[in-house]
Amino acid sequence: MLKTPKGYKFTALEGGFKYSGRDDLALILSDVPAVAAAVFTKNKFQAAPVTVGKEILAESHLVRGAMINAGLANACTGAEGIEDCKESLILAAKYLSISERDLLPASTGVIGPRFNMDRWREVAPKFKKALTENDPVKAAKAIMTTDKFPKLAWGEIECNGQSVRMLGMCKGAGMISPDMATMLGFVTCDAEVDPIWWQDALRRCINKSFNCITVDGDTSTNDTVMAFANGASGVKADDDATKKSLEDLLLDICQQLSYMIVQDAEGGTKVMHIKVTGAASDKDAELMIRAVGNSPLVKTALFGEDPNWGRIVAAAGRSGADFDPEKLTLSFGKIVVFENGKPVEGDMDALLEPLMRKQDVEVNITLGDGEGSSLLQASDLTREYININADYRS
């Protein structure tokens, strides 16, 4: 059922860097150099692996894969953190018989503490098994932190009679945060692609997936999504139809994965699908959707299964978006609750009860007849979120 793209190996091992009794290091390795695209966090504080990864990609788009550790973010660790990151790559390269410029690093976990390099040196010989083992689920489990389940999505398409496969994995307990940071994503594909198109396609897909979710509005120092394409399927994405099919698949996989992050939001019980349409511009729609999706009041109401439209229109009103309040229409699913500047009459609470009980709740806001629109998936805010985050360091 899970069809791995050709020419890749996935493995994981127990490094004992922070956790014990579980895998905490994953390796994704292509048999041949693959075209790599990557999108990194915009946080001003960039973790060491982000800095090093950018450096490697600035030299060449062709790499062999990625090495990911969970538990320590290697962020805010200064020049020493960069050195530690580079040494970990040299160690891995040695046992995989590749160059240290062939692996992109990624880290997730606690900010601040440095790697224990003695531990890395001790563990490095085990990396060899990455040359033979092929278990993406194991790899997806190894990169988890507060995640409650591993996150994988895959697909296969036919291009000119030949099969192309794509597989993605990510971690993120919705908490896009600095502490049990963060959101990391890895997509592998066995098509042959143009590096510039692949980077553009990845960015477009991220804008419609990982950038359309929110748990707590925080953005970590380590957020990274990488996509590899090694050509092992023999399919070249050199015509528009093939590119379109591949990008559709990439988007589908990114959206499946990003939904899973919201679904697995720390303490989360529900996913709110917010849609703003008819805005004067996409920017206005975006401002409004973020204000609604990040409002603690809206998020606690969602948790309480309360169709509290007052909190939504008030968040919309303070969002900074340009709109006419008299023209705003708000509906849950297809049930309109607010229009023409006032609530729709009737026992809406009773009508809405079955909708609010669902795990997925649709909130639709129409602002007028503008062209601007935006989508966002947001988690609810629960007692469990507080428990996880207030008591985290104990």
Add this chain to the structure above:
Amino acid sequence: MLKTPKGYKFTALEGGFKYSGRDDLALILSDVPAVAAAVFTKNKFQAAPVTVGKEILAESHLVRGAMINAGLANACTGAEGIEDCKESLILAAKYLSISERDLLPASTGVIGPRFNMDRWREVAPKFKKALTENDPVKAAKAIMTTDKFPKLAWGEIECNGQSVRMLGMCKGAGMISPDMATMLGFVTCDAEVDPIWWQDALRRCINKSFNCITVDGDTSTNDTVMAFANGASGVKADDDATKKSLEDLLLDICQQLSYMIVQDAEGGTKVMHIKVTGAASDKDAELMIRAVGNSPLVKTALFGEDPNWGRIVAAAGRSGADFDPEKLTLSFGKIVVFENGKPVEGDMDALLEPLMRKQDVEVNITLGDGEGSSLLQASDLTREYININADYRS
């Protein structure tokens, strides 16, 4: 001990508009016309009393006082809500023997439902007692919604040998929200003031008090602060020294009241005093301080008494403020925990424990040698906040 400014009456009564068994309507009445200044919410959805209050003040700065009801916000109620608001003023004016343009209206409570005007008509004859009763604490209690205590602050200064008194009250359980909205504030003073200076002074004081607090980042449809000055003390604020003394007192009262709102934040247990200095501009400092003060991760860590600097620097990093991460210095009180791009070594958790156990926690961020700075008081985010807001409508 509580010295009421001269020439004002404060009263409250049980209107039974939403609550029962408690006062829910307050009247503040000056014996003579008072100069009124007011600052209203910037939310695009403006409650009926906000619209009507602006209309009254556009005609004249001279009014006799304010009528405030708790329980119903009269927001998002359309043209009918405006009519209801105006009718309530006409009713009050009738029994107080004043004009309906002499009272500024303010409402706080649930968004959406209309006033029951039959109930208003029934209650209105009771308003007469506002002409004789003088109990500011009773009035401050009547405007509470989820507040746990009434919020009052007052002071007296000597100006050219004569005494001037000022008294402020506000409501706000920190939740600057659309539902059990909102933040309302009323200041009375017995000096004689110039209306333009009074309005400017109020705005300057609000920018350093009510605009420097956050509980959940939401802004309601009803937020209003009004300040009245009736001249009953015989003191004219017509020289710079008197104006300065009065404005200092006004600021002090506004800051006392705004602190009380954060202290009474829904579910809140602590107040974080965040200070950003050395920023390239005030705007950069402001961006950063809001990102830190509204971050659910920072707020839950505060609740957990966890000096989690990683969450603070990551919020700073994503804030959009322009700064050099290598130059950021973060301290709790006077204890520096992060500088030169990395954490200060040592058992900081042990050192910080006594600081974190306090109700008031100071977070200081220095960004460099710029002139920009900003201050913010923020509450923590707790299980109780979720309980209050998820289960509100039950």
